[in-house]
Amino acid sequence: MQPFTAVTGPAAPLLRPNIDTDVIIRVERLVGTTRASMGAHAFEVWRFRADGSEDPAFVLNRPEFRAAPILLAGPNFGCGSSREGAVWALQGMGVRAVIAPSYSDIFRNNALQNGLLPVVLDEAVVREIAAQVEAAPDRARVTVDLEREVVIAPDGTRHRFAIDPARREALLAGLDDVGLTLRQADAIAAWQQADRAARPWAWQVAAPERR
């Protein structure tokens, strides 16, 4: 996992609420595409018109936002399907951090598993940053600084954000969760031994007799 410390760059404003993971990456791309190449298909239902050409009106097709490492989004971003491909698609198009008022729980977890930072700021603040970006789309730059837990808007205003300390440490170090958890293998084994006695039915999963 790539460590995340700080990112500065253009921030693409896509403020509609409830952007779902089906829109971020269509399900057929999960079967036909490698993880590394999903970026080409991110938001395809909005990026491309029926004839396959790009829709120049869509924000991520505008030249100033094509390589934006930051996405500004509306509430409940990433709702719907648990597909982790939604995170890989965003990363594949160069997005390192999303700033939104709220996320679906599954998307947020998937993002954190992959080093994509889901920053939570008040909806009014996200709108204000988007307005500053739209006022000077060629020049506006936003910084997301995980070490200092702060977003710096184009006008220099600093907005503090909160993140779970354990998640922050893992992101800063690029640490894999499995390695962390296996350090607690003894505690897990002891818990399971007690649980087998307390809840035997939870562990009885032998194949049933033939019907």
Added chain:
Amino acid sequence: MPTLLDKLWQAHRVASAGGGQDLIHIDRILLHDLSGARALAELAEKGHAIAHPALAFATPDHAVATGPGRTAETFPAGARGVALLREGAARHGIRLFDLGQDGQGIVHVMGPELGIVLPGLTVICGDSHTCTNGGLGALAFGVGSSELAHALATQTLRLAKPKAMRVRFEGAFPLGTTAKDAVLAAIGRLGTGAGAGFAIEWAGSAVRALEVEQRLTLCNLSIEMGARMGFIAPDERVFAWIAGRDYAPRGAAWEAAVAAWRGLASDEDAAFDADHVIDAGAIAPQVTWGTSPEHVIAVDAPIPAPEAAPDPARRKAWADALAYQGLEPGRPLAGTRVDWVFIGSCTNARLSDLREAARMVRGRRVAPGVTAWVVPGSVRVKRAAEEEGLDRVFRDAGFDWREPGCSLCVAANGEAVPPGARCVSTSNRNFVGRQGKGARTHLASPAMAAAAAVTGRITDIRRPF
């Protein structure tokens, strides 16, 4: 004063994982041909072993064709996922319910049906509708493939405990109103993001009166309200439903289990972080009009105008949704012509759902110009339906009677509603392009979908048609 969530959480808490997270033991891991195959492949790449393969179960459902005589290769793009699932299951000794075998089906239909999912268990799957299993009183939730791999390797997940929400349906549902209508009405009222950060306990007298399969339907849509977990306190009806199923405990273990399960309820004085009450008696059959499950109204209510939206962002979302759906505000949905009907999915493809749909169809024909599919939720559902002649009812009316899988709910298997076609669907998501590029989805109950198939229009089943 603990809530049911508190009890389920405490019963699985191995240790603190630091930073506000707990290490939570996972009792059952369900794998399907998309995320399950990917997680198994990821583990193999990283060289991790699987901690407890006997606690994992696999079945292909997402990217498999559902036409008669299908095999894993019928939809070539999905064949690789099925192959990876088969290889991984064989290599690790994971029980696989393969295509054509007894037990195969949509993972959230198969798990409860075989007694793999039990009250009080923690259950995960790389699928957001894992919350379905909460209908049995399990703490069940969807994860991505990385978390799935983590659980396979460690039998645990690092989780922050969600807040507790209770949604009570008090009173009795009117005739024609099902669990599907109830949960859609809740999502319409509270919003599709209302449950984010929460686990939802569905409760109230109308919920206690629901049959078990309806409870699975209700919990299925918890995620469409934003909640990763949704559950109902298990009761004697649930225990009776589970007794004797293939993987359910037997003998002394069964007695001990039921005794423990009887304690799985929120205490009388439990405090919730959010608590909602909905009048069950006021819920009419629901149909979605837009492209989010919160875009939902009673079948006879007028389609809302974007000007009525609560904020500018939603005004635009509503206007876009109406344009995508090809609808005009002000008119009711009832009477709208439909092209497709899909009866299936982990929401509504159990035997009782097919019975409800068949009641509307018996002695009628699918309307001219309408393509109507029934995709049973599992091999067992299909077989049971055939034993009572439901397949004949559907076939005689002109429906396609197909093989078990997710099919048109997610359109990951080469089956899709054509662009611009309007589909009444018993599934769970009406997102842009969900059932196929440009497809227009209207979510509804099985009876409402079946009625639309035979009339060719969205139909209010409370009136003669």
